[in-house]
Amino acid sequence: MSDVLVIGGGFAGVWAAAGAVRARRAAGASPSDLRVTLVSAGDDIVIRPRMYQSDPDRMRVPLDRILGPIGVRRVAATVTGIDTGTRRVQVIGRDGSTTELTYDRLVLAAGSRLVRPDLRGAEHLFDVDTMPGAARLHSHLHRLPAEAPGAGRFTAVVVGAGFTGIEVATELVGRLRDIATPVDAAEPVRVVLVERENVVGPELGEGPRPRIIEALAELGVEQRLGVGVESVGPAGVRLSDGSEIAASTVIWTAGMAASPLTADIPGERDRLGRLHVDEYLRVTAAPDVYAAGDTSAALALDGHPVMQSCQHAMPQGKFAGHNVAADLLGLQQVPFATEPYVTCLDLGAAGAVLTSGRERTVRKTGQEAKDVKHTITAVAIYPPVDDVEAILARADYRSSTWRGSAGSQPGETAVATAV
Secondary structure: OEEEEEEOOOHHHHHHHHHHHHHHHHOOOOOOOEEEEEEEOOOEEEOHHHOOOOOHHHOEEEOHHHHOOOOOEEEEEEEEEEEOOOOEEEEEEOOOOEEEEEOOEEEEOOOEEEOOOOOEOHHHOEOOOOHHHHHHHHHHHHHHHHOOOOOOOOEEEEEOOOHHHHHHHHHHHHHHHHHHOOOOOOOOOEEEEEEOOOOOOOOOOOOOHHHHHHHHHHHOOEEEEOOOEEEEEOOEEEEOOOOEEEOOEEEEOOOEEEOHHHHHOOOOEOOOOOEOEOOOOEEOOOOOEEEOHHHEOOEOOOOOEOOOOHHHHHHHHHHHHHHHHHHHHOOOOOOOOOOOOEEEEEOHHHOEEEEEOOOOEEEEEHHHHHHHHHHHHHHHOOOOOOOHHHHHHHOOOOOOOOOOOOOOOOOOOHHHHHO
């Protein structure tokens, strides 16, 4: 028996495991020929792109309803180390016990994490990077009415005006108003977006920026550009220019890095800590290891590295799963290929903005773009459950990232159709 071990229960990990099972079945092999195991600390796949919204606890799908029907063994544990020389993975279970898992081929799909700042008062920061972080913010916001009235009670400072920061800030306007209005309609709701660069959305480019700025103005989101955060306290923040903002809520969204487990894998990494991989998503310096999702610096068809997003994590998982199984079963591997790149940025009550290409040409705005955003995050990225055939059909590396229909060609997605 050969063992495929997948580390990570996110989009890339789940689809890598399912992709390996699909390839095994297509080859006519049995579970006794190729066993697929997934190790994850959590019991759910978290719909991470929705963590900026209200009620985050409902935005998850039980892993056992995806992996169980297709026969993937799941180990509920935290990975603490990887030894590529002996092909062993050290894990610690929920009861505190430690053990080792072995593999013939490994798929590292452990995702990414927010880079938390080293500044005074960082313990007062909130984030939406994980389910616990988003749930903590949600609970905090709903406790605000019980606080004493005063400056900053319904003020939120969002640090980082990138993709996540903009979505958090624009959504917070409505969330805070829903909470504050029944308490005191006269007490102001204020959202301030702080960005070290001199422009909003520095990595989003010029294309969508006019619409983003227009939406921020429409919602009343204030901008503090060209400044950073010097310190944080329970009552607000002090900025690098010496100014202070009274705020009960400060949310950090600036900076992401690949899982620290990538440090256990030999080879080169990019500035985000992602592993360099070949066209089959195999780590170039560790041929028994494949990387998918936010741990992988895979190249898109245009030669640029993929983005850390579910748009790229899902197909990477499918390709990695197919290729790792093909590697062990002596079948042909398939070069990783991406669909045309799109971005759909939620702008809260101001709608959304949909762009295409690396240059981010604006295709749709307002409610029309908002409908596409809803289709992506509330429908398309959710995996099928309890249905073997539906799950394995979606695991086909040829299936559309968003629509998931087996056999569809690159670009034939709900998003591409919408633009």
